[in-house]
Amino acid sequence: MNDQNPREHNERPVAMITGASSGIGAEFARRLAEKGYDLILVARREALLRELCNELENLYNISAEYIVAELTDPNDVNEIEEKLNESENLQILINNAGFGIRGAFHEVGLDIQTSMLKVHCLVPPRLTHIALNKMLKRNKGSIINVSSTAAFLVSPGNVIYCATKRFINSFTESLYLFLFDTDIKVQALCPGFTLTDFHTKLGIDPRTMNVNWMSSKDVVKNSLKCLEKGKVICIPGFKNKLMCFVMKIIPRRVLYRIIIKHNKRRNKSD
Ligand SMILES: NC(=O)c1ccc[n+]([C@@H]2O[C@H](COP(=O)([O-])OP(=O)(O)OC[C@H]3O[C@@H](n4cnc5c(N)ncnc54)[C@H](OP(=O)(O)O)[C@@H]3O)[C@@H](O)[C@H]2O)c1
Numbered sequence: 001m002n003d004q005n006p007r008e009h010n011e012r013p014v015a016m017i018t019g020a021s022s023g024i025g026a027e028f029a030r031r032l033a034e035k036g037y038d039l040i041l042v043a044r045r046e047a048l049l050r051e052l053c054n055e056l057e058n059l060y061n062i063s064a065e066y067i068v069a070e071l072t073d074p075n076d077v078n079e080i081e082e083k084l085n086e087s088e089n090l091q092i093l094i095n096n097a098g099f100g101i102r103g104a105f106h107e108v109g110l111d112i113q114t115s116m117l118k119v120h121c122l123v124p125p126r127l128t129h130i131a132l133n134k135m136l137k138r139n140k141g142s143i144i145n146v147s148s149t150a151a152f153l154v155s156p157g158n159v160i161y162c163a164t165k166r167f168i169n170s171f172t173e174s175l176y177l178f179l180f181d182t183d184i185k186v187q188a189l190c191p192g193f194t195l196t197d198f199h200t201k202l203g204i205d206p207r208t209m210n211v212n213w214m215s216s217k218d219v220v221k222n223s224l225k226c227l228e229k230g231k232v233i234c235i236p237g238f239k240n241k242l243m244c245f246v247m248k249i250i251p252r253r254v255l256y257r258i259i260i261k262h263n264k265r266r267n268k269s270d
Helices: 023-034 046-060 073-087 108-137 159-178 214-229 238-249 252-269
Strands: 016-019 038-043 064-068 090-095 139-148 184-189
Touching: 016 023, 016 073, 016 108, 023 038, 023 046, 023 090, 023 139, 023 214, 038 046, 038 073, 046 064, 046 108, 064 073, 073 108, 090 108, 108 139, 108 159, 108 184, 139 214, 159 184, 184 214
Parallel strands: 016 038, 016 090, 038 064, 090 139, 139 184
Antiparallel strands: none
């Protein structure tokens, strides 16, 4: 007779979240723990991961573990892949880890730009490959790839960033079409400016930027709502949606002129 409690460890759904030590990733961890998910959190800042795991285990009676990993290091990525492979009840994979770079393309070192290509474009497909094989066997699961409104933009100051985020959207939309007749959901989450550690890591004080900030809480709330509805491209916030829509319909020549003008004005005021 099976007299196990359904809330016991091995029956709970599992979510793996990369970049969970702060910002949007940490907020996903909070919301999924609240919903009763066991967590596998990945990032480099161990103290933050440990603290978050302890907090969520105590608050929600779930199991939370972490992997300290540098996503540009193949050995660390292997460790994550092994964990993913072992995970019996994987329901959600969130490829969220990411970062920005400041400076002109030709001036910024190639090492950091190559790291961005690895973190944004190499690791998500690798983890998705493993997750999808597991999910397809059960015809159940969700994959969220955290992109950006930058996926709809071209920007002289963010050459590689915009390109990597467009890759994420294209990758996710193609998967969506492939998975259309299954119960597996995929989403490219495209937040606009969000108050997290992202800009402070670049040495920018968010208070000095006159933009339309959203909170991680609102971004994640939007993403989970989009997931329920099965929306593949999720853009949180009305202003961000409008901006992406305009980017899609505006003639390229007009767009280039606006961006060049804006850039000249910004360079003058810097
Ligand atoms: N904030 C925004 O305005 C904004 C807008 C659009 C899209 N996004 C996207 O949202 C995602 C989350 O960023 P966030 O805004 O929440 O910023 P954040 O607070 O800086 O979080 C980024 C996360 O990624 C992890 N990470 C970065 N590089 C890593 C690496 N090489 N190896 C392992 N982990 C790494 C960081 O962990 P450790 O530092 O502990 O390793 C951290 O947990 C990113 O993909 C970003 O591009 C952000």
